[in-house]
Amino acid sequence: MREACLLCRGLLLAALASCVHIPQELEAQISIVVEGVSPTTCEQELRSFQGLGLRMARDAGQSEKALRYLEQRMQGMGYATYRESAGSFLNVEQWNLFAEISGTVDPKVICEIGAHYDTVEESPGADDNGSGVAGILQVAKALQGYSPERTIRFCFFAAEEVGILGSAAHVALVLEREQEEVDGLLNLEMIGYMSKAPDSQGAPIRIPILASLPSTGDFILVAGNFFSGRLGNIFETCVDRFVPDLKYYSANRIAGCFSDAARSDHSSYWQAGLRGVMVSDTANFRNPNYHQSTDTIETIDFEFMAKVSRAAVATMMVWAGWAGTPALEVGQEP
Template identity: 45%
Template sequence: MSRHGALITDRRCPVAKDAGLAARLRRTVEALCAAGPRSTAHPQSTQEALCVIAQDLTANGYVIMEHRFGEAPGEVNLLCEAPGLVRSDVVLEVAAHYDTVPESPGADDNASGVAAVLEIAARLAINPAEVTVRFCLFGREESGMHGSKAHVAGLAQRGQSHRGALIFESIGYRDPKEDSQRSPLRVPWLLWLPRTGDFIAAVANLPSRRLCNTFAAAAATAAPWLPVHRMAWQGSLLRHAARSDNYSYWKQGYRALMITDTANFRNPNYHRSSDLPDTIDYEFMAEVVQAAHRAVQVLASATLAMAPPSAGGRSEPTESIPAD
C-alpha cells in the first residue's frame, strides 16, 4: 500500500490463467460493436446488440426479464438471475450499461463491461452461488443513468436483501507506458492515481468499502498479476465517481462498487468513433474478469454477513458482522 492510495499487486502466487477467456471476451465485444453505436439515435444497432446479449444469456439457460422504462429500443434493461443454492432471498447484482454515446461504437465504453457480465453469468450458470446473483444490463446510462435509476427504484419491492452491486464501467483499456494515466486531481491521502495506466480501479463510497476490499483481495488470489488501485471510500467525494450506474445505487443507500479502467483519464478513444474492438487489451480484460468472478464467489457466500448501508434498501441482519 502506498502513502497516497492503495495499489495492490501480488505476483508471488502462481495462478493458472483461463486460456480461452481473452478470446471469448473479444468475440463478445466485436459482436456488440459490429452494428455501430448503441444509442436511442441508433435503434437498429441498439436492437441488434440487445439480441446479442439475449442470445448469449438464453444459450446459458437464463430466463430474461425485460424491464422497460421508455418506448425506444434502448429504453429497456435486461435482467436475469442465477438463484441462490442456499438463500434465494439474498441477492448480489453484477451489472453494466450496454448503451453508447451517438458517435461511438463503444468497445471499451461499455462493450467491455457487458462482456464481463456475460462471462460471469456463463460461469454461474454452471456453478451457481449460495445466494442469488442477478445480472443487469442497463440502458441509457450515457444520457442520465435512466436504466439503473429505474431499476434501483424498484429494488425495495422485490422482497430480497440486497448485498450490493458490482458495476463494470469500461474495463478494457491498458497502457503500460509511463505517464499514460491522468487523474482528476492529486491530493495526498485522498486521490493519488499511479501515473502508468496498467491497473484497474475499484471505486466505492464508505458504505460500499467491503465490496472494494473484497474485490482487491479476490484479485490478489485469482489474478495476482493484476494491479488494483483501491478507492475504498473516496468515491463519495469525487464527482467523477458519480458518472456511472454505481451512483444510482449510492444515491438510494445501496452498496455498489465501480470497477473501471478510469475511461477518459486513460483511454484517448473515450466517446469517439475510434473506440473500436482492436484498441482493447483482452488479456487485461480477462484478468479483471477472473478477479471479479472470484469476488462474486466470496460476496455470494450464504454465511457472509454484511452491515446495513447508511440508508435505503432492505439489508441483512446486523448480527455477527465481521470487521471490514
C-alpha cells in the same frame, strides 16, 4: 497487486475490515472456474457484440438489436432473461435486461453485477462499455450451472450515457419490491483499456499521500463509497488471490468524495443508500478514444480485460456464497 492509497491504509477500521477470508475449498473451486476466462474468450465475446454496430439510446432499432443479441446469448447459456422498462428517452422506450441464478439458501438476497450496453453518439463503444458487457457475459458463462447461496443477478443497463436512466429506474423498482433485498452492485464500467507508457494516466485531482492515481495507466480502479467498503474489499482480495499480476488502485471507501468517481450506474445505488462498487480503467483519464469514433476493438487489451473479468468471477462466487461456503456479510460494515 495493490497501489497504495494511504488514506485507506491509515484508517484502522478499514484495514481491519479489508481482511476477507476465503476458505480453502472455495479457493480451490474459484481457481478452476476462473480458468474458463481468457484473453481469447474475451476477444471472441467482445468482437461478436461489437459486430452489432452502434447502440445509441435514442435509436430504438439499435437498442433493440443489442437487447435481442444479449437475450439470445444469455438464453444460449441456459439463463432465463427478462426486461424491465427504464422509461423513455426522446420518445424511445428504454429497457434493462436481466438474468439470474437463484440462491439455494437465501434467494431473497441478491448480489448484482452490471454494465451499461448503450453508447454515445457515433462511438462504437468497444471500451465504453462493450468491454463491461462482454465482462458480464464472461462471468455468466463461467458461473453457468453453479449454485450460489444467494441469488446472483446479471444486469444490462440501458441509457447510462444519457443520465444513468437505466440503473436509476431499476433501483427505484428494487426499493419498491419487498420480496427482495439487493445487497449491492458490482459495476463493470470500461475494463478494456490500459497503457504501460509513462504519464499515460491522468487524474481529476491528485492529492499527495491521500489519493493520487499512479502516472502509468496499467491498473484497474476500484471505486466505492464508505458504505460499500466490504464489497470493494472482496474484489481486491480476489485480485490478490486469483489474479495477482493485475494491478489495482484502491479508491475503496473514499470514492464517494469524488464526483468523477460517481459517473456511472453504481451512483444510482449510492443515491438510494444501496452498495455499489465500480471497477474501471478510468475512462477519459486514460483512454484517448473515450466517446470518440476511435473507441474500437483494436484498442482493447484483452489480457487486461481477462484479468479484470476473472476477478469479477471470483468476487461473485465469494460474495454470493458457494459450494457450502457461506455468503460473506457485506452488510457488516465497515
